[in-house]
Amino acid sequence: MSEIAFQTAAELAGMIQRREIGCEELLDLYLDRVERFNPALNAIVVLDADGGRERAREADAALARGEVWGPLHGVPMTIKESYDVAGTPTTWGFPDLENNIAAADALSVQRLKAAGVVLFGKTNVPLGLSDFQSYNDIYGTTSNPWNTDRIPGGSSGGSAAALAAGMTGFESGSDIGGSIRNPAHYCGVFGHKPTWGLLPPRGHAMPGVLAQPDLSVIGPLGRGADDLELGVNAMAGPDEIQGAGYELRLRGPEHRDLSGYRIACWTDHEMAPVSAETGKRVTAVAEAVTAAGGQADFDAAPDCDLTAGFETYQTLLQAVMMSRQPQDVYDRLRREVAELDPDDESDGARTLRRQVASYRDYVAANEARTHLRWAWHAFFERYDAVIAPIMSTPAFPHDHRPFGERTLTVDNAEQPYFAQVFWAGIAICSYLPSTVIPTGPDGDGLPIGVQIIGPEYGDLKTIGLARLLEAEGFAFAPPPGY
Numbered sequence: 001m002s003e004i005a006f007q008t009a010a011e012l013a014g015m016i017q018r019r020e021i022g023c024e025e026l027l028d029l030y031l032d033r034v035e036r037f038n039p040a041l042n043a044i045v046v047l048d049a050d051g052g053r054e055r056a057r058e059a060d061a062a063l064a065r066g067e068v069w070g071p072l073h074g075v076p077m078t079i080k081e082s083y084d085v086a087g088t089p090t091t092w093g094f095p096d097l098e099n100n101i102a103a104a105d106a107l108s109v110q111r112l113k114a115a116g117v118v119l120f121g122k123t124n125v126p127l128g129l130s131d132f133q134s135y136n137d138i139y140g141t142t143s144n145p146w147n148t149d150r151i152p153g154g155s156s157g158g159s160a161a162a163l164a165a166g167m168t169g170f171e172s173g174s175d176i177g178g179s180i181r182n183p184a185h186y187c188g189v190f191g192h193k194p195t196w197g198l199l200p201p202r203g204h205a206m207p208g209v210l211a212q213p214d215l216s217v218i219g220p221l222g223r224g225a226d227d228l229e230l231g232v233n234a235m236a237g238p239d240e241i242q243g244a245g246y247e248l249r250l251r252g253p254e255h256r257d258l259s260g261y262r263i264a265c266w267t268d269h270e271m272a273p274v275s276a277e278t279g280k281r282v283t284a285v286a287e288a289v290t291a292a293g294g295q296a297d298f299d300a301a302p303d304c305d306l307t308a309g310f311e312t313y314q315t316l317l318q319a320v321m322m323s324r325q326p327q328d329v330y331d332r333l334r335r336e337v338a339e340l341d342p343d344d345e346s347d348g349a350r351t352l353r354r355q356v357a358s359y360r361d362y363v364a365a366n367e368a369r370t371h372l373r374w375a376w377h378a379f380f381e382r383y384d385a386v387i388a389p390i391m392s393t394p395a396f397p398h399d400h401r402p403f404g405e406r407t408l409t410v411d412n413a414e415q416p417y418f419a420q421v422f423w424a425g426i427a428i429c430s431y432l433p434s435t436v437i438p439t440g441p442d443g444d445g446l447p448i449g450v451q452i453i454g455p456e457y458g459d460l461k462t463i464g465l466a467r468l469l470e471a472e473g474f475a476f477a478p479p480p481g482y
Helices: 009-017 023-041 049-064 107-114 157-164 181-187 225-235 276-291 306-322 327-338 347-355 359-379 417-429 459-471
Strands: 044-047 076-080 118-123 171-175 190-193 217-222 262-265 295-297 385-389 407-410 413-416 434-441 447-453
Touching: 009 023, 009 049, 009 225, 023 044, 023 049, 023 076, 023 118, 023 157, 044 157, 049 118, 076 107, 076 157, 107 118, 107 225, 118 157, 157 171, 157 181, 157 217, 181 190, 181 417, 181 434, 181 447, 190 225, 190 459, 217 225, 225 434, 225 459, 262 276, 276 295, 276 385, 276 434, 276 447, 306 327, 306 347, 306 359, 306 417, 327 347, 385 417, 385 459, 407 417, 413 417, 417 447, 434 459, 447 459
Parallel strands: 076 118, 076 171, 262 295, 262 385
Antiparallel strands: 044 118, 171 217, 190 217, 190 434, 385 447, 407 413, 434 447
16 A cells, blocks of 8 residues: 555545545555654654544545545645644744644635645644754654655755655645755655745744745645645635735646756856756756757856845845744844944854844845846746756755754865755745756665746746656655655
8 A cells, every 4th residue: 555655646636536545544544654654754743633534534425425625635634833723733843832722724724625635734843944954842853764864854844754755645834945845855755935925824924923924935745746736726826805806817837848948957056066966967857858859058047146146035034034033032133233343244243134134124135136036037038947956965964053063065065054045045035936856866865856946926837847857757756665
């Protein structure tokens, strides 16, 4: 039965509707795998087996009556711990929120349930959703199923690890610094960071927060491109206020096969050097496109300074991330900034200033970001997508030292730990959709993914290209031993 566990959500939904497997039967299959494999991985940290079984039985009964709830009818699903699911804790890894029990489902959870999912658990995150790793003092450390000495990514690390190990049928995470895409890359699954605002995030927030934060998005992870499209279609669209005047109509891919695509390909950048093997995976995608008759350009870029764009992203990111912190932390940082030498332009000083940026600073950064968005708009009138790394290396060993003590080794060279957010920030800063596809493991047996970046609201376009590349072999494969 293990081969069933690794089917895509779309395939599982088809099996259920064809009566090849029952909803409760499929849930029990996943619960059995959770019991077997989760102790070593610690990916699923909140389990509601009883609630899941009740929902699965209802799904079976509905199907017996000829009722199909939606395209994911009966598919077992877990979700990132940071989503509100009624009756379960939403902590974001903060010990002070350990007893914060959600009173209602997030809007996205409501929509996923309307699409038919059977939600049975929640997956691990780092403290404040603010790391490439996934560990916290409430739930402990999550490991990568490809090598438990390695990280699964963060902040949706539990999501990707659970999918890769075949312990769930579908997942959804969030992304402000690569938090959907780097776990997908590290664990060898698919992940999609949507256009900002496309999927309303109400209920994916700290207690009492209703406003959507800048940069941050929610989005699906799965074992195939079809799953990403199902997830976007289920969760996207205006909320109740916006729905009074807006309706969603995303455009699909413009090409039916790879021969029509014109892609830009970036294998490296001085701001965040990548391993030679990672760069080769971008080239492999380019070769698949050109072999099919498409075009790949390794020199193409939008008419903007990507390095300056990264600085803009950092200003916005640090301000948004600090807004999640308690008042006493913010007050302490303001005192530290006041004591800085005005001529101090070190990385630490610049980060401190960004964390307590004024509204004037934020407006200036937003203006710079808006120029970037228009440069990208013009670029995507000439190119269909950008293929680029999402992280500099495959999964690295667990490292729980203070951030300031961490570095990453890229082809024997030490690099700053957080330099890798350069690759994630390209899409985030300019509100662009980005889809990660797996390209297979390296010589050490660790997966490598690449991202497909497209135009704003071109979500179905990047997912459509991912689907074509999946058919060419850039597909999910289970880790050994599961």
